């Protein structure tokens with residue numbers, strides 16, 4: 001696809017283009033950033049640009065020559081992508097790679113070895129790799145792709161030029177989805193849930209994410225009003241499906257953020273879920289902004305706790321009880337929510 005088709009990584013790409021133009025590519029790069037934000041695409045585009053038979057003036061690949069097509073198809077003899085075998089990148093794989101990169105390129109100008117994800121390298125494999133990185137072969141570039149550098153040996157990390165990949169901004173994701181034919185409101189709502197990943201955004205846009213959102217909200221908010229037993233029941237329901245649990249909390253998080261934005265501004269114009277503008281307007285008018293401002297971090301904290309392997313049912317239950325305390329003033333709780341509502345209810349709400 002070339003650099004031109006990659007969204008949201010302009011800074012990293014500009015740096016690599018400069019290195020290509022000056023013929024000063026590093027022997028080893030460490031691409032660090034969240035999953036799905038384009039690390040592998042950028043690595044392959046770099047391999048294409050360095051080996052393209054008809055490179056474009058701005059140091060990008062043509063995308064159409066034999067070399068570009070081979071890289072894209074995973075069939076270029078000078079561009080290797082190492083992925084885990086049975087969960088790890090093993091020392092044997094790294095040794096075989098070392099043999100290979102010691103030789104001159106077969107048909108291109110520069111060899112590339114991509115290790116994805118680098119976190120899968122065993123310690124033994126990292127030590128084998130280290131030897132190669134210490135004595136770089138001429139026309140070879142290693143690219144280690146990782147979500148976090150923490151799992152790698154500091155000696156490996158220090159031998160790589162580190163490039164940080166950021167989550168793709170929601171506005172760019174939304175524009176991209178719209179360009180792919182997704183209706184504008186749906187594109188905005190989906191982009192907010194894609195966690196900065198083009199891949200996620202496309203997958204979500206094709207799925208039933210907004211329908212899941214509506215189903216969740218229809219169950220959750222009435223349960224907050226009905227009482228603790230209803231909250232516990234819905235919490236158990238949400239927690240039962242581990243696959244969709246993270247998604248459910250992401251949905252709830254963007255919804256609570258939208259409620260807060262709508263409550264503060266008095267309109268849902270900046271909301272991610274603006275396809276549900278009427279529902280947002282109605283709900284935002286019922287809850288005090290101060291309580292919503294506390295609900296947002298409460299949901300975010302539950303999301304983080306789950307990623308750190310907290311018990312799903314207990315986490316969901318605690319979250320729903322907390323939301324009930326915050327948002328339903330008559331719920332008893334510790335009384336804070338009740339007082340806040342008296343003090344801070346928006347005029348006219």
Ligand SMILES: [Zn+2]
Nearest residue numbers: 052062065068
């Ligand atoms: Zn080309």
